Amino acid sequence: xxxxxxxxxxxxxxSSTISLATDIHAQDLPLSENNTFxxxxxxxxxxxxxxxTNINVPDVPYLFTINLPKNSVESLGKVTVEPNESxxxxxxxxxxxxxxxxxxxxxxxxxxxxxxxxxxxxKAISVVFEPxxxxxxxxxxxxxxxxxxxxxxTYLFTVKAFPSGxxxxxxxxxxGTFRIYEDR
Numbered sequence: 533x534x535x536x537x538x539x540x541x542x543x544x545x546x547s548s549t550i551s552l553a554t555d556i557h558a559q560d561l562p563l564s565e566n567n568t569f570x571x572x573x574x575x576x577x578x579x580x581x582x583x584x585t586n587i588n589v590p591d592v593p594y595l596f597t598i599n600l601p602k603n604s605v606e607s608l609g610k611v612t613v614e615p616n617e618s619x620x621x622x623x624x625x626x627x628x629x630x631x632x633x634x635x636x637x638x639x640x641x642x643x644x645x646x647x648x649x650x651x652x653x654x655k656a657i658s659v660v661f662e663p664x665x666x667x668x669x670x671x672x673x674x675x676x677x678x679x680x681x682x683x684x685x686t687y688l689f690t691v692k693a694f695p696s697g698x699x700x701x702x703x704x705x706x707x708g709t710f711r712i713y714e715d716r
Contacts, residue, residue, distance in 0.1 A: 568697030573601040575608055575693045578670070580708025581636070586715050587684055592677045594624075596691055596708055597635050602668030609664045609696030611673060614656035616688040616707070620681035626650060628676035629659060635672055643671060664696035684714045 579597040600608050615622065629648040633640030646662035659673055681687065689708040694700040 567699045568695045569701040572605040573603045575600045577691050577705035589680045594675045597672045599670045604667040606695035607664035610660045610694040612692045614690045618687045620683040623678045625676045630674045
């Protein structure tokens with residue numbers, strides 16, 4: 533029997549045993565000396581929601597709430613929200629984007645947005661904060677859809693966070709799920 537270790541994955545040939553190491557961290561991967569990445573406890577996507585879930589409703593806020601724990605070392609400089617493949621595209625009014633501390637039901641101080649842009653190929657929306665979000669902050673990004681899609685279905689958005697600093701390396705926070713329904 534031969535054993536081959538490979539980046540935390542051990543395969544034992546001649547049997548059906550596969551074991552995965554659980555202590556691999558993103559910072560263990562090869563990175564350039566000049567990259568900035570999250571250390572300590574990373575940020576997390578705590579919710580993704582919208583109050584209006586029927587088709588064709590205009591001016592709908594899509595809310596993404598993120599927690600940057602106090603024991604995170606780096607501040608958060610940018611968040612990207614990228615739509616996954618879906619039945620219909622959702623057009624967002626980028627100039628209406630807002631950020632604030634807290635949640636929709638417990639709004640705090642407004643956050644200053646340096647820029648809000650959208651990649652023409654991937655449709656990913658980048659929200660850059662100035663100043664960066666400090667550790668110990670729970671905050672919400674509100675993207676305003678021009679209108680909910682005309683097709684009922686489930687719409688998914690991949691959310692990534694990037695630390696402030698030079699050459700930031702982002703981490704995937706998860707997927708925000710929005711369900712749009714036919715009018716009843």
